[in-house]
Amino acid sequence: xxxxxxxxxxxxxxxxxxxxxxxxxxxxxxxxxxxxxxxxxxxxxxxxxxxxxxxxxxxxxxxxxxxxxxxxxxxxxxxxxxxxxxxxxxxxxxxxxxxxxxxxxxxxxxxxxxxxxxxxxxxxxxxxxxxxxxxxxxxxxxxxxxxxxxxxxxxxxx
Amino acid sequence: xxxxxxxxxxxxxxxxxxxxxxxxxxxxxxxxxxxxxxxxxxxxxxxxxxxxxxxxxxxxxxxxxxxxxxxxxxxxxxxxxxxxxxxxxxxxxxxxxxxxxxxxxxxxxxxxxxxxxxxxxxxxxxxxxxxxxxxxxxxxxxxxxxxxxxxxxxxxxxxxxxxxxxxxxxxxxxxxxxxxxxxxxxxxxxxxxxxxxxxxxxxxxxxxxxxxxxxxxxxxxxxxxxxxxxxxxxxxxxxxxxxxxxxxxxxxxxxxxxxxxxxxxxxxxxxxxxxxxxxxxxxxxxxxxxxxxxxxxxxxxxxxxxxxxxxxxxxxxxxxxxxxxxxxxxxxxxxxxxxxxxxxxxxxxxxxxxxxxxxxxxxxxxxxxxxxxxxxxxxxxxxxxxxxxxxxxxxxxxxxxxxxxxxxxxxxxxxxxxxxxxxxxxxxxxxxxxxxxxxxxxxxxxxxxxxxxxxxxxxxxxxxxx
Numbered sequence: 144x145x146x147x148x149x150x151x152x153x154x155x156x157x158x159x160x161x162x163x164x165x166x167x168x169x170x171x172x173x174x175x176x177x178x179x180x181x182x183x184x185x186x187x188x189x190x191x192x193x194x195x196x197x198x199x200x201x202x203x204x205x206x207x208x209x210x211x212x213x214x215x216x217x218x219x220x221x222x223x224x225x226x227x228x229x230x231x232x233x234x235x236x237x238x239x240x241x242x243x244x245x246x247x248x249x250x251x252x253x254x255x256x257x258x259x260x261x262x263x264x265x266x267x268x269x270x271x272x273x274x275x276x277x278x279x280x281x282x283x284x285x286x287x288x289x290x291x292x293x294x295x296x297x298x299x300x301x
Numbered sequence: 302x303x304x305x306x307x308x309x310x311x312x313x314x315x316x317x318x319x320x321x322x323x324x325x326x327x328x329x330x331x332x333x334x335x336x337x338x339x340x341x342x343x344x345x346x347x348x349x350x351x352x353x354x355x356x357x358x359x360x361x362x363x364x365x366x367x368x369x370x371x372x373x374x375x376x377x378x379x380x381x382x383x384x385x386x387x388x389x390x391x392x393x394x395x396x397x398x399x400x401x402x403x404x405x406x407x408x409x410x411x412x413x414x415x416x417x418x419x420x421x422x423x424x425x426x427x428x429x430x431x432x433x434x435x436x437x438x439x440x441x442x443x444x445x446x447x448x449x450x451x452x453x454x455x456x457x458x459x460x461x462x463x464x465x466x467x468x469x470x471x472x473x474x475x476x477x478x479x480x481x482x483x484x485x486x487x488x489x490x491x492x493x494x495x496x497x498x499x500x501x502x503x504x505x506x507x508x509x510x511x512x513x514x515x516x517x518x519x520x521x522x523x524x525x526x527x528x529x530x531x532x533x534x535x536x537x538x539x540x541x542x543x544x545x546x547x548x549x550x551x552x553x554x555x556x557x558x559x560x561x562x563x564x565x566x567x568x569x570x571x572x573x574x575x576x577x578x579x580x581x582x583x584x585x586x587x588x589x590x591x592x593x594x595x596x597x598x599x600x601x602x603x604x605x606x607x608x609x610x611x612x613x614x615x616x617x618x619x620x621x622x623x624x625x626x627x628x629x630x631x632x633x634x635x636x637x638x639x640x641x642x643x644x645x646x647x648x649x650x651x652x653x654x655x656x657x658x659x660x661x662x663x664x665x666x667x668x669x670x671x672x673x674x675x676x677x678x679x680x681x682x683x684x685x686x687x688x689x690x691x692x693x694x695x696x697x698x699x700x701x702x703x704x705x706x707x708x709x710x711x712x713x714x715x716x717x718x719x720x721x722x723x724x725x726x727x728x729x730x731x732x733x734x735x736x737x738x739x740x741x742x743x744x745x746x747x748x749x750x751x752x753x754x755x756x757x758x759x760x761x762x763x764x765x766x767x
Binding site: 234238253 | 495
């Protein structure tokens with residue numbers, strides 16, 4: 144079972160996201176795509192083994208490319224990271240029905256805890272296929288970006 | 302004017318009821334046997350049937366389901382000379398509107414009839430307004446699904462909060478989208494909040510948003526999902542997983558449609574409609590203090606309970622055809638044909654993972670079939686084929702057994718291995734139910750390791766969500 148990463152971004156940024164995902168999923172189970180054509184071709188192949196997709200758009204053009212694949216993405220569970228916070232971008236983003244909608248410029252650390260929960264909950268509820276042999280295949284390392292966020296929040300909110 | 306059919310062998314009663322119904326402005330027809338009554342309701346549409354139980358050619362209760370299945374699907378009020386509790390239960394369970402004793406005052410018969418007529422009027426209005434109901438790919442024509450379509454249409458025309466319940470994989474999200482797509486809010490956002498996968502520490506932040514500088518790392522203002530759902534729909538998927546700590550704050554937002562983003566001094570408004578979904582028994586969670594009763598009350602102004610696939614197996618074939626066509630189109634393949642055995646095998650399986658499992662199986666099947674123009678049972682996953690073979694065998698044995706006279710001890714005792722398997726399955730089902738799907742707790746009670754528990758669940762095709 145794989146996680147599909149669509150990251151049409153520079154190598155350092157892509158590697159940062161890959162690194163976050165690798166905290167949870169073995170490297171060989173991350174399918175990374177850098178162009179719309181490659182992603183489109185992959186989505187036209189059987190995808191029973193894809194657990195979910197992390198789609199990153201760093202600018203409006205890249206986002207529209209993702210959006211053009213809406214039909215092919217179908218009911219795949221999506222983590223979508225948008226390029227900006229404009230109303231129309233958010234509106235189009237929600238039309239992809241992402242399970243999590245964040246922003247490429249700020250949510251790097253949020254991806255891992257969300258992904259971790261999506262994988263665990265998905266497997267336990269039968270929404271996602273199990274990896275052969277070990278149902279608890281999600282890596283056990285602590286991913287506490289969410290906790291960090293709230294801890295720091297509790298400390299500073301007045 | 303509504304059309305009422307009276308089926309009673311007592312002509313005096315028929316005349317009396319007919320007069321009473323005519324007086325309130327509706328049209329009546331009388332029939333004096335079950336056979337005649339059934340013929341009449343099959344040939345002509347009716348809104349309601351007043352049906353006597355004790356008839357010369359049988360019990361009215363026996364034809365009740367047949368009447369409900371006729372094209373006009375009229376509501377049935379059972380009339381009986383001698384009311385009994387069991388009869389009432391059978392009648393209601395078979396879809397009767399009410400069960401009334403003839404000895405009651407005529408008003409007691411007319412009142413429920415008037416309610417039926419009001420209900421049918423409302424239903425007709427809804428059906429008229431939803432002629433072009435966009436079903437967003439929802440497939441099905443069975444009566445449980447048609448009942449859900451009716452509720453979907455009602456939900457779409459109102460702005461009431463809707464709670465969608467049903468096992469995992471029954472299509473709750475697709476229904477939620479369809480309600481939104483058919484509602485006046487359809488041109489605005491449909492915002493999904495996946496309560497099961499948002500880390501608890503992030504839920505409030507995601508729902509309410511935050512101001513820049515609200516906490517370390519908040520270098521940009523974030524608009525919350527509630528605000529993004531302004532003028533649209535906020536879909537709370539797996540709402541049973543919403544942390545108790547967040548439920549209170551969310552209840553206030555639901556009541557006032559106002560909230561304060563984290564770190565903000567001012568409140569903002571959002572005009573959103575809520576659709577929530579869960580596979581859990583929220584009433585039970587309320588009893589155990591895991592879900593707020595006041596929030597549940599708010600969420601379920603209207604409830605749509607989606608049936609598990611095993612309760613509408615007649616939809617398996619259209620669902621399979623629709624999905625295979627869709628997959629073939631996606632993959633640029635020639636459309637496939639189907640053998641009759643293929644559908645029989647699908648129908649013999651219990652589908653614990655419901656429609657989602659069916660779709661996953663179809664995808665594997667398509668991969669297995671490769672370029673074969675027709676899908677056969679042999680292309681299906683092994684577990685489904687084994688079950689199909691076993692069920693065919695069982696039917697054959699049972700048919701042969703029925704022909705045999707005298708006691709058959711082999712029929713009364715199962716094989717020890719089968720008995721053991723059945724007991725293990727029952728144990729696991731109870732374990733899931735008692736622990737409400739909490740794997741950690743299930744491991745503690747059963748003394749099994751996590752992997753062993755998963756292994757057994759998998760073997761019995763059980764999902765912990767149940």
